[in-house]
Amino acid sequence: MDREEGAVGWASRESAAEPPVYPAYAVPRGIIFDGFTERRLETSEGTVILSFPILSRSKIEEIAAKVTMNRIAYLAGLRTGEIVDVIDAAVQLWTNPDYELRRKAESWLPALTGYDRDMIRLELKRFMRLFRRKELLRFLEEELDSSAVLDEFRPRRTGGMGRAYGPELIYQVGSGNVPGLPVWSLVMGLLVKSAILSKTASSEPVMAVLFTESLRQIDPKLADSIAVLPWKGGSLDLEAPAMEAAEVVVAYGSDEAVRQIRSRLPEYKRLVSYGHKISFAMVGREALTPDRYQDTVHRLAQDVSTYDQQSCLSPHSVFVESGGSVPPQLFAQLLAAELQRFQLRKPRAAVTREEAQAIHALRNQYELAALNGAGTAVYGSKQGTEWTVIYHPSGEMQASPLNRTVHVIGCLSLEETIPAMPLHRRYSQSVGIAVGPARLQRLAGCLGAAGINRICAVGQMTRTPAGWHHDGRYNLLDLLRWTDMEWSAEQGAELYDPDME
Template structure:
C-alpha cells in the first residue's frame, strides 16, 4: 500500500444498482489515509436491491451445483491465504484501526479463521448436516424409499454483529451453500470484512457475487429493517439479546428466524492439567482464550473452575494467570475502551476489593495502570459473567463433577466449555455439560476457534434453514403404469 488517499466502499451491491447519497469516514493509518464510503439508504433503495439480488440468484446461483459453489468459495478463500493479496492487506491495515484490536492479533486470527472455509472443510460441513449434499441439487433416493430434495430460502437477511472480525462470512457462506440470495446488514463496529470478502467473490465469479448485497445502516432503523425482513424468506440475527428481540418483533409468524444472542462460556481445569509438567502450558493457553478479541466472542471464557489437588492451588493458578495476562497485554495490547466499558470493569473491581477486605478469601489481581486485565479469585465453586475485555473469574473446586450444580443458574446462557481433564473423565463431564445446555466442548487454548459444522447454540446451521420436498415411494410405483412402454 502507498500513502495516496484511498477511497473504499463500505458496501456491496449488484452492479445494476445506482446509489446516490453517501457519507464518509476518514481513517489515518501508518500506510496512508483511507476514506470509507457509506451509502445513505431509503426503503425504496433496499426494495430494489432485494429484488435485484433475488432475480440474479434465480438466473445463476440457483442453477449451480453444490460442488461448483464449494469450488468457487474455495477459490476466494485461497486468495485470502496469500499474504500479498491486495484486499487482505487492506483488511490488516483498516480493521485494527476501525475496531481498536491489536493489529498482529487481527492478522493472525483472520488468517486462522479464513482457513475454516477451504474446500475440504466445507465438504465436511455439508456432510455433517446432509446424508447426501447433492440433495441441494436434485431429488435423491432415501434409504426408506422415495426421494427427497432440500430447498434453501430464496433469500436470507443477515444481521451481522461486529464484535469479532470475520465471523460475518460464516453466515454469508452458509447462505451461498443453500443457493440463497443474501443481504447482510453490517455493524458500525466492523463493517468492512464481509464487503471485502464479497469483492473477492466478484473477482472469482462476478455472476455469483451479483446475488449478494452487504449494506450498513444504524441498527433499529425500522423502515429499512421491515423492508429487508419482508423481502427475505429467512432471517438470521447475531448480536445482543436486545438486538435479537427488536428484530424478532418485526419477523412475521411462520418466517424462518435463526438467532444467536448473548451467551457465556467457561473453562474447567482438572488437577491432571495442573501437574508440574502441564500447569504453565494450561495457564498460557487459557490466557490466550481470554485475550483473543478481548473476550468479545461468546466462545471466550468468562469463568474458569480450577480443581484443587494439582501442583499449583486454584489461588496460585489465578495469580499466575494474572501474570500471563500481563505478558499477553504487553505483546498484544487490549483495545481502548469506551468510558462505559471501563466503568463496568472498575465497578467489578471495586466490588470484589471490598469483599476481599472481609477476609472471606476473595482476591483481586488486576493491572495497575489501567483496566487492561482483571482476575478475580473465589475460594468456593461458582460461576459468574464478567464485563469482558480480559476480565475473568477463577473459582476453586474440590471436584468438578460435584460442583456442577453451581453452574446451573446460568444454564440458559451457556455456550462453550474449554476442558482440561484426564481422558477417563471426559464423557461423564461431557454428559453433565450437555444436560446444562453447553453445546460445544473444546480444548483449552482453542475456545475461540470453532470448527466447521459445529452445532451453533445446539442447532444445525443449514438444516434449520431448508425445507424438504419428499416424493413417496408408492407414487414412484404408481406412476410406472403411465409409462407407454410399460408391460
C-alpha cells in the same frame, strides 16, 4: 469501485492529493446510488476513506429484488460442488499474505475495532481456513449426509425421494464484536443457494465487503446474488423492506436486539438467531503438574485475550481444581501475570467509559468482599483496566464485563461444580477443558446433560472447527425446507409410461 454503479472496480479515487476512497458496501452490478457519506480512517498504511451509500426504503427493495432475481438466474442453477469450488478459490486468495484484500483487512480492521494488529492477522488467517474446500465438504457431509440433496431429489431411507431447498433470500443482521463473523453467514447462505442481503455492524463494516469482492474476482455472477449494506441498527424504515423481502432472517446480537427483530417479523417468516451466550473453562489437577501448569496458564490467557472476550466462545470464568501442584489462588496469580505479558505483546483495545466503570465496579465489589473475610482476591493491571483476575475460593460460574476480565473459582473437584450449571442453561455456550483422558468422557457427558453444547481444549475456545453445532443446533438445516416425493408418486408415474404393461 465506481461510485455510481455497483461492483465494477475497487478503488474509486486515488491520487497524490487525496486519500483513496473504498466502498464499505457490495451490491450487484447495475445498482446506482444517489449519494454517499464518507468516513476517514487512519490505518497503518495511511489514510483511507470508506464510502457509505445513502439508502432508502425503495433502494433496499430494489437491491433485494435484484439479488433474488440474480439468484434465480444463476446461483440456484449451480451444483453445490461448483459453489464450494468458488468459495475455496476465493479463500485460496486469502492464504497469500500479499493478497491485496487480505492486506487491506489486516490494515483496516485494527483501526476500526481497536484490536491488536498481530491478533487480527493471526486469527483472521485461521478463520478463513475454515472455508477451504475440504472443510466445506466435511461441513456439508456432517449436516446433510450427502450435499447432492441440495441439487436433486435423492432416495430416502424410509422410501421415496427428498430434496432440500434454501431460502430465496436471507436477510442477515451482522455483529461487529468479532471480525470476520459475517463471512460465516455469507458462506452458509451460499451453500444453500440463497440470495443474501447482509446488514453490517457500524463497528466492523468491511470484512463481508472484502470477502464478497474476493468472490467477485472468481465468479462475478455468483457475487451478484449478494448485497452487503451498512446502516444504523434500529433504522426501521430500512429494516422493514429487508424483512418483507426475506424468507429467513439470521440475526446476531444482544438478546434485546434479537427480541426487537422477532417482534417485527411476521409469524410466517423464520428467524434464526444467535443471542447472548457465555462460556467458561475447567482445569483439572492433571493440567497443574509441575511440567504442565505453565502451558495451561498460557493457553487459558490466550482464550481470555483473543478479541478481548467479545466472542460468545470466550471464557468468563474458570474452575480450577484443588490437589494439583498449583492451588487455585496461585493459578489466579499466574494467570494475572500471563495476561500482563499478553498485554505487552498484544494490547487490549481501548474501552468506553462505561466499560471501564463496569470493570472498576467489579474490582471494588470483590476488594470489599476480601476486606470482609470472603476469601476473594483481586489481581488487576496497575495503570488501568487492561486485565483483571478475580479469585473466588469456591462458588458458581460468574459473568464477566469482558475486556480481559475473568473469574477464577476454586473447587475440590470439577464434578462438584456441574449440578449448578443447568441454572445457566439458557446462556451456556462452550467449555474449554483441561483434564486427563480418564475423566474426559464422564465430564463431557455431565456437561452435555447440563446444557453445554461445545466442549474443546483450553486454548482453542475461540477457534471452532468446520461443522460445529452453533448454539447446539445445525447451521444449514436451520435454513432449509424440504420436499418429499413419496413412493406412491413414483409408482403412480409408472402407470403413465407408454411402455408399461
